[in-house]
Amino acid sequence: MKTSISALATIVALGAAPAMAAHLDYYTADLAALNGSGVSGTVFLTYDGPEDDGLRKLTVQVAARGLEPGAHAAHIHGFPIADREASVAPTDDVFMPNVAGPGNDGDGFTELLEGADFYGGILETLTGLTADGAGRVFYSTIFDVTAGGELDDDVFSLDNREIVLHGMTVDVAPDGPGGVDGFTPAPANFNAFLPIATAKFERATLDDRPDMTPVPLPAAGWFLIMGMGGLGAMRRFGRKTA
Ligand SMILES: [Cu+2]
Structure with missing residues (x-):
């Protein structure tokens, strides 16, 4: 059922193809919405471990929905290697944003x-x-991590690392140092750094890879896109998801 991968995913798979004898590790993460963003989705990582040539790379695929259309900051977050501790997605059951405290x-x-x-x-x-005009993301990128660095460890691992997506429009500016959160004053009210979704990576298998094929929108979705700018919007939509 995951065989209907798109051209994008196919390219990614081909990129990993020379690693037949390599050690591949897979991680997946189900995005949890923060700040009432309504964002959901799946993130899938493929770590292509050292071969004879010593090359290592990390493929990151994101399939998500519910974002505001346009560019979003997104990162892999984690604690320094020397100070590694278990990360936790700051959902409302572990971080209650209305309750002041340390x-x-x-x-x-x-x-x-x-x-x-x-x-x-x-x-x-x-x-x-x-995100496209319908708020959907189908994203893929490859990091060359041959040189190691922040993601490296004695045994390369993405355990206790998270993905965080950022950026949404809010009615009221959050408290605290405004510049830190990238808040743009009204009428834009777009807070570029506000977390909108996060997820902790878990070990996975290839079967967990998300279907990167954009499913056709229901008719109502197409009407929405048409209403948002007609053919121009459709052209942009097509290019983003090609
Ligand atoms: Cu981030």
Whole structure:
């Protein structure tokens, strides 16, 4: 049922093809919405481990929906290797944004730095992640991690690492240092760094890879897109999902 991969996913698979004898590790993460964003989706990582040539690469695939159309910041977050601790997605059951306390200004938002206590700092940036006109993301990128770095470990692992998606429009500016959260004053009210979804990576198999084929929108969705700009919007939509 996962055989209907798109051209995009096929390219990714071909990219990993020379690694027949390599050790592949898979991780998956189900996105949990933050700050009432309504975002959901799946993230899938393929770590192509060292071969004779010593090359290592990490493929990141994101299939998500419920985002505001346009560009979004997105990162792999985690704690430093020397200070590794178990990360936790800062959902409302572990971080109550309305309850002020240490590391929580109680303003009702799970802000960038409040969340960082749970998912750590930025380890890798998913450059160019963009939601289409219907708020959907089908994104893939490959990191060359041959040189190791922040994601490296004694045994390369993405355990206790998370993905965080950012950026949504809010009615009220979160408290705290405004510049830190990238809040743009009204009328834009777009908070570029506000976390909108996060997920902790878990070990997976290839069967867990999300279907990267954009399913056709229901008729109502097409009417919405048409209403948002007619053919121009359709052309943009087609290019983003090609
Ligand atoms: Cu981030």
